[in-house]
Amino acid sequence: MSSQHQPQVRPLPERIYAPAREPFLVVLHRDADILVIDKPSGLLTVPGKDPALADCVAARALSLDPDARIVHRLDMDTSGVLVLALHPAAHRHLGLQFERRHVAKTYVARVAGSVGEDSGTIDLPLRCDWPNRPRQMVDPQQGRPARTHWSVIAREPDATRLLLEPVTGRSHQLRVHMCALGHPILGDPLYGSAESREAAPRLHLHAASLTLHHPEGGKRITFSSPCPF
DSSP, rough: OGGSSSSOOOOOOOOOOOOOOOSOEEEEEOOEEEEEEEOOOOOSEEEEEEGGGBBBBHHHHHOOOTOOOOOOOOTTOEEEEEESSHHHHHHHHHHHHHTTTTOOEEEEEEEOOEEEESEEEEEEEEEEGGGTTEEEETTTTOOOOEEEEEEEEEOOOOOEEEEEEEESSSHHHHHHHHHHOOOOBTTSSSSHHHHHTTSSSSSOOOOOOOOOOOTOOEEEEEEEOOOOO
């Protein structure tokens, strides 16, 4: 495996989990079947094993609806559109859409350096880097297929703003793919260089839109969230 595809390995940074309590949960849409929220950076989607990691989207959503159930996840440091189901039938309907790749997701990212091309596709298989969990790594032999389309939105003096469209949904896919491209996402605590990590106060990755079929009637609908950086 080419060394340029290997995420840089280093000890995990010490972090205290203290997500902001205000706003508690930003609701983008709510009806009888689904709840769509704008997840802030720094909040887990589901609870961790440690009791100190109990605060999360799943727990907060229960305060709005006792039947709210997680369908998919965003990394703790990623912000943006997240959909939850409000009853078992909706959960099954949405779960199958994600499983069969019938949903469309777009992300905005700010990455280090100047990306030379205007667009492209990254097709690099990924697997867990077990000795360095939760990091993921490129592995052409044992990795699971992972594909990401990207295009340039804007160029800055020392960074590039990209639109990312993941075809697959592997753990940390966009973060590892951008690092493999040679342009790690700014503010990423796990991947990239010390310089790219310190270039932003948070991970500059935002789930800007999610398009899916509504569980009631199947209408194709898009939910969007403005990029906060």
